Amino acid sequence: KDNLKSSAQRLGLGRSWVFQQDNDPKHTSKVVIEWLNQARIRVLEWPSQSPDLNPIENMWKMLKKQVHVRKPSNLTELHQFCQEEEP
Incomplete structure (x- = not known):
């Protein structure tokens, strides 16, 4: 608003x-x-909660899998591993 x-x-x-x-x-x-x-705002028709249609959701899923394999043991490692992974 x-x-x-x-x-x-x-x-x-x-x-x-x-x-x-x-x-x-x-x-x-x-x-x-x-x-x-x-407010006369036109809204694009879009399937309800469709992560498969949103490319960023697929990227987050891939990153989560790659970081999970590395088993970060604290927040610092989690941040580091996220920064090191390639898309």
């Missing part, structure tokens, strides 16, 4: 942009849907 339109404006998207979200329940609540309609 506080940032969506101003972010679109700062990005120079003009008036014809379409908002894409992941259909998480907090994004599809009645109050959010009503606000989007009142």
Whole structure:
């Protein structure tokens, strides 16, 4: 509510942009849907909670597997291993 339109404006998207979200329940609540309609924000039709359609979710899964194999024993190692893994 506080940032969506101003972010679109700062990005120079003009008036014809379409908002894409992941259909998480907090994004599809009645109050959010009503606000989007009142604010005249077009929302891209998108399958409900589809991580397979979101490339970043696949990247996180691969990183998690690669780091898990290395068995970090503390937060410092976890951070280090995440930084060292290649996409």
